[in-house]
Amino acid sequence: LERFRSLSPAEFFYRNKEIAGFSNPARALYQSIRELVENALDATDSYGILPVIKVSIDSGVIPDKPEVYLISVEDNGIGIPPDNIPQAFAQLLYSSKYVLRQTRGMFGIGVKMAVLYSQITTGKPVEVLSSTINSSRIYMFRLSIDIKSNKPVIHHKASFKKSNDWHGTIVKLFIEGDWNRAKSKVYEYFKRTAIIAPYATIILKDPTDNVVYFKRSTTLMPRPPKEVKPHPHGVDIELLKMLISNTTTTTLKEFLMEEFQGIGEVTSKTIIELLKLDPNKDPKGLSNDEIELLAKVLKEFNNFKPPRPDSLSYLGEEIIKIGLESILKPEFVAANTRKPGVYEGHAFIVEVGLAYGGNIPPSEEPLLLRFANKIPLLYDERSDVSWKVVNQNIDWSLYEVEKPAPLAVLVHICSTKIPYKGVGKESIADVPEIENEIEKGVREVARELKSYIVRKRKEREEVEK
Amino acid sequence: LERFRSLSPAEFFYRNKEIAGFSNPARALYQSIRELVENALDATDSYGILPVIKVSIDSGVIPDKPEVYLISVEDNGIGIPPDNIPQAFAQLLYSSKYVLRQTRGMFGIGVKMAVLYSQITTGKPVEVLSSTINSSRIYMFRLSIDIKSNKPVIHHKASFKKSNDWHGTIVKLFIEGDWNRAKSKVYEYFKRTAIIAPYATIILKDPTDNVVYFKRSTTLMPRPPKEVKPHPHGVDIELLKMLISNTTTTTLKEFLMEEFQGIGEVTSKTIIELLKLDPNKDPKGLSNDEIELLAKVLKEFNNFKPPRPDSLSYLGEEIIKIGLESILKPEFVAANTRKPGVYEGHAFIVEVGLAYGGNIPPSEEPLLLRFANKIPLLYDERSDVSWKVVNQNIDWSLYEVEKPAPLAVLVHICSTKIPYKGVGKESIADVPEIENEIEKGVREVARELKSYIVRKRKEREEVEK
Numbered sequence: 001l002e003r004f005r006s007l008s009p010a011e012f013f014y015r016n017k018e019i020a021g022f023s024n025p026a027r028a029l030y031q032s033i034r035e036l037v038e039n040a041l042d043a044t045d046s047y048g049i050l051p052v053i054k055v056s057i058d059s060g061v062i063p064d065k066p067e068v069y070l071i072s073v074e075d076n077g078i079g080i081p082p083d084n085i086p087q088a089f090a091q092l093l094y095s096s097k098y099v100l101r102q103t104r105g106m107f108g109i110g111v112k113m114a115v116l117y118s119q120i121t122t123g124k125p126v127e128v129l130s131s132t133i134n135s136s137r138i139y140m141f142r143l144s145i146d147i148k149s150n151k152p153v154i155h156h157k158a159s160f161k162k163s164n165d166w167h168g169t170i171v172k173l174f175i176e177g178d179w180n181r182a183k184s185k186v187y188e189y190f191k192r193t194a195i196i197a198p199y200a201t202i203i204l205k206d207p208t209d210n211v212v213y214f215k216r217s218t219t220l221m222p223r224p225p226k227e228v229k230p231h232p233h234g235v236d237i238e239l240l241k242m243l244i245s246n247t248t249t250t251t252l253k254e255f256l257m258e259e260f261q262g263i264g265e266v267t268s269k270t271i272i273e274l275l276k277l278d279p280n281k282d283p284k285g286l287s288n289d290e291i292e293l294l295a296k297v298l299k300e301f302n303n304f305k306p307p308r309p310d311s312l313s314y315l316g317e318e319i320i321k322i323g324l325e326s327i328l329k330p331e332f333v334a335a336n337t338r339k340p341g342v343y344e345g346h347a348f349i350v351e352v353g354l355a356y357g358g359n360i361p362p363s364e365e366p367l368l369l370r371f372a373n374k375i376p377l378l379y380d381e382r383s384d385v386s387w388k389v390v391n392q393n394i395d396w397s398l399y400e401v402e403k404p405a406p407l408a409v410l411v412h413i414c415s416t417k418i419p420y421k422g423v424g425k426e427s428i429a430d431v432p433e434i435e436n437e438i439e440k441g442v443r444e445v446a447r448e449l450k451s452y453i454v455r456k457r458k459e460r461e462e463v464e465k
Numbered sequence: 466l467e468r469f470r471s472l473s474p475a476e477f478f479y480r481n482k483e484i485a486g487f488s489n490p491a492r493a494l495y496q497s498i499r500e501l502v503e504n505a506l507d508a509t510d511s512y513g514i515l516p517v518i519k520v521s522i523d524s525g526v527i528p529d530k531p532e533v534y535l536i537s538v539e540d541n542g543i544g545i546p547p548d549n550i551p552q553a554f555a556q557l558l559y560s561s562k563y564v565l566r567q568t569r570g571m572f573g574i575g576v577k578m579a580v581l582y583s584q585i586t587t588g589k590p591v592e593v594l595s596s597t598i599n600s601s602r603i604y605m606f607r608l609s610i611d612i613k614s615n616k617p618v619i620h621h622k623a624s625f626k627k628s629n630d631w632h633g634t635i636v637k638l639f640i641e642g643d644w645n646r647a648k649s650k651v652y653e654y655f656k657r658t659a660i661i662a663p664y665a666t667i668i669l670k671d672p673t674d675n676v677v678y679f680k681r682s683t684t685l686m687p688r689p690p691k692e693v694k695p696h697p698h699g700v701d702i703e704l705l706k707m708l709i710s711n712t713t714t715t716t717l718k719e720f721l722m723e724e725f726q727g728i729g730e731v732t733s734k735t736i737i738e739l740l741k742l743d744p745n746k747d748p749k750g751l752s753n754d755e756i757e758l759l760a761k762v763l764k765e766f767n768n769f770k771p772p773r774p775d776s777l778s779y780l781g782e783e784i785i786k787i788g789l790e791s792i793l794k795p796e797f798v799a800a801n802t803r804k805p806g807v808y809e810g811h812a813f814i815v816e817v818g819l820a821y822g823g824n825i826p827p828s829e830e831p832l833l834l835r836f837a838n839k840i841p842l843l844y845d846e847r848s849d850v851s852w853k854v855v856n857q858n859i860d861w862s863l864y865e866v867e868k869p870a871p872l873a874v875l876v877h878i879c880s881t882k883i884p885y886k887g888v889g890k891e892s893i894a895d896v897p898e899i900e901n902e903i904e905k906g907v908r909e910v911a912r913e914l915k916s917y918i919v920r921k922r923k924e925r926e927e928v929e930k
């Protein structure tokens with residue numbers, strides 16, 4: 001006889017933590033550090049604050065448990081209001097990033113997985129200190145997750161008056177990890193973060209007390225991405241029902257103009273006429289059949305303005321070239337930032353960079369540096385759409401590249417929704433619109449490389465005469 | 466200012482459906498079919514019932530929507546009690562498989578994703594008919610998911626008296642799909658299911674009304690897997706707390722013997738002495754520090770019996786060879802079923818098969834046939850642990866195999882918990898214990914291939930003299 005039961009989201013992710021990247025102690029240590037750092041960067045650069053992030057990893061913090069590390073991450077970001085702190089850190093599927101704007105976070109799972117893993121391997125609560133920009137107080141919480149109910153357990157809370165105008169967040173948690181196995185990936189993660197967020201200053205102290213100061217190389221920050229309304233091409237029956245039930249508009253004409261981007265008054269009227277509906281009808285009065293038809297028409301209509309790219313924040317070709325030069329010391333660099341594209345109503349921008357020669361060691365496959373919404377992706381390379389493009393769609397010999405070659409390719413995808421293959425954010429699905437843009441971008445920089453190689457070869461031949 | 470909100474599990478999977486394999490219409494059609502078929506197979510072979518499964522895919526079922534298909538899957542399984550049907554089909558994270566026993570299902574998500582996708586692309590409810598073995602009635606429901614609350618919406622329900630002793634389940638749902646793009650993968654899925662479950666009869670009618678009758682090739686069924694208790698090596702602080710809060714035992718000595726497998730009376734006393742605790746203490750009276758210490762001792766103690774493999778159901782070398790012969794028509798086959806292993810307290814068995822020559826077309830990489838708990842895995846091959854072993858850990862030239870080679874390798878992993886990388890069940894994480902067993906199994910059958918190749922070469926040389 002089958003025994004039926006339901007799981008809370010916390011129980012589900014507790015039982016299936018490898019799906020979130022927590023598959024072994026080394027991987028868990030890496031994932032915990034990156035989840036905290038990505039939250040810290042979101043809390044700063046989404047608000048035009050030049051990030052200063054202090055990461056400290058201590059070992060030997062628990063007498064007879066050498067494999068337990070204390071991870072501490074401090075940022076100068078916007079902080080978290082005290083009423084939101086317990087759920088933000090101890091309730092799965094709770095987030096401030098469930099909106100249409102480019103951020104690193106998107107699932108409402110990241111920090112909770114670190115807290116969960118900490119709890120099950122060490123039994124210790126997470127400690128959070130935070131103060132928002134206009135607040136006069138700093139709030140402190142020690143929290144753990146009640147797994148069965150997916151609710152926070154507050155072990156301790158306190159607040160004290162601020163003596164200066166510090167704002168930001170400090171997160172401390174104990175994690176069973178494996179620094180020796182995680183070390184090279186952790187360092188690689190910070191090095192690549194320095195490429196993709198050159199305006200961020202990050203100070204990293206590792207368990208051997210080695211301190212690395214990733215000093216910002218620029219104070220120029222891209223403008224923060226704006227929150228936008230859904231684009232009608234991203235609509236489906238359920239989204240439409242949710243928009244209708246939440247809307248404060250009272251006519252269909254207003255509803256279309258208000259709840260979507262890209263629909264002006266003329267377009268709104270056109271759509272409504274196509275459906276033979278009354279523009280003054282209350283959207284909450286639409287029948288299921290009418291909603292279904294409206295979804296179909298919105299998806300297929302071809303005259304909307306394309307999705308607004310101000311929900312996105314890309315790097316630009318200059319920053320990409322500077323970043324590649326600083327870490328790879330190549331003899332040649334090229335970059336291509338593509339025009340905005342759309343998939344399922346989400347705007348996206350693909351950026352590609354290429355570096356060749358110099359200090360890059362020759363290899364059979366190009367060194368692939370993948371990024372999504374300014375997050376470095378280091379694992380699951382071979383199931384990522386960029387790997388497929390760079391190693392399967394492109395024939396490098398057509399660009400005068402002989403293997404093994406001293407070649408590196410950077411791919412950065414920005415979107416209001418990155419189509420990750422998993423909640424651990426390591427590889428990206430091969431959505432056709434995105435794959436096409438990556439390929440075009442790679443061919444663009446590959447052509448520039450070809451001109452360079454051909455020119456260099458001619459110069460050598462001249463010299464040899 | 467950041468806007469915080471929480472999502473229900475249904476909202477989360479609605480927003481992130483590509484994480485469950487629903488990334489485009491072709492993939493969604495494939496995934497919906499397989500989720501229903503995997504449920505049908507679990508409902509039969511877990512109970513010793515010879516499966517008869519009828520799969521019907523109809524197109525043109527909605528007048529102006531050629532891309533909408535009606536999928537219908539009928540099985541002769543144990544059926545679902547009427548009280549459980551609404552939640553089983555319309556509440557995310559609801560399942561009867563959250564127990565320690567080998568089944569295809571494990572997440573409590575599969576059929577709900579198909580229902581969700583059906584709902585958002587067609588607005589139509591799922592229809593379920595079911596009757597359990599001893600019931601005199603068949604129950605019918607039409608259901609959809611209230612996404613905001615993650616609760617079923619019952620559009621219609623009915624029941625009627627059974628006129629015969631039919632038992633089983635029929636699921637019907639409308640899906641927006643792409644049969645042309647999905648077709649080859651769908652057929653491949655059924656062909657491989659025929660290898661791994663040769664006792665199952667499956668009748669498939671596709672949208673062109675082509676009917677394929679996968680007739681069972683044997684009535685021999687492996688004994689159904691048994692549900693087991695957790696093994697102490699799989700313990701962590703939270704699992705221990707849950708077992709303690711649910712236990713009906715009243716002494717620590719009983720608790721250890723009752724709630725775990727592999728702990729007899731002597732071992733229970735030994736563990737308790739190591740902890741300097743009183744064997745008659747009520748487990749519910751343990752302090753957090755005592756629980757933490759107990760978890761540590763249980764994880765590190767080396768004298769438990771290994772996990773019981775009767776929670777598993779593997780194929781065996783005969784069935785693997787028969788399966789490979791029937792679909793590949795090779796000149797040589799070999800198979801190796803490994804002894805049970807353990808990872809994180811879960812028992813697992815790895816089985817490897819190899820086929821060479823005959824009708825197998827030569828290729829650079831071996832044709833890789835992956836299975837987990839009798840499910841064929843067709844996507845994300847290159848991020849799977851088996852691909853890594855077969856293409857990176859093994860040097861085939863050491864086994865007299867010259868590339869391109871007419872070579873196929875089958876890997877089947879059985880476990881009470883398959884470490885999938887994602888909830889779409891397509892690739893498996895490289896857990897070291899499992900990777901080692903796969904490698905040993907592949908080397909075993911590769912050695913047999915080498916002997917065969919060498920022997921054949923000698924025979925040819927004899928003939929040529």
Ligand SMILES: Nc1ncnc2c1ncn2[C@@H]1O[C@H](COP(=O)(O)OP(=O)(O)OP(=O)(O)O)[C@@H](O)[C@H]1O
Pocket residue numbers: 035039040043075077078079080088089094095096097104105106107108109110111112168169467
């Ligand atoms: N350092 C921080 N500064 C400000 N807010 C933070 C910080 N860390 C976490 N938060 C808040 O807590 C919320 C939950 O964080 P969490 O990492 O679990 O989810 P997320 O970042 O929204 O999504 P993801 O699961 O993709 O990381 C965030 O949305 C943010 O509002």
Ligand SMILES: Nc1ncnc2c1ncn2[C@@H]1O[C@H](COP(=O)(O)OP(=O)(O)OP(=O)(O)O)[C@@H](O)[C@H]1O
Pocket residue numbers: 002500504505508540542543544545553554559560561562569570571572573574575576577633634
């Ligand atoms: N054809 C069927 N016959 C009997 N029971 C079924 C059938 N289909 C679904 N069920 C029941 O409904 C439950 C939910 O199915 P669902 O596919 O959502 O989850 P699961 O199979 O348990 O796990 P997974 O997400 O890994 O597939 C199953 O656990 C099973 O109890």
Ligand SMILES: [Mg+2]
Pocket residue numbers: 035038039105106109110111
């Ligand atoms: Mg986060």
Ligand SMILES: [Mg+2]
Pocket residue numbers: 500503504570571574575576
């Ligand atoms: Mg299932």
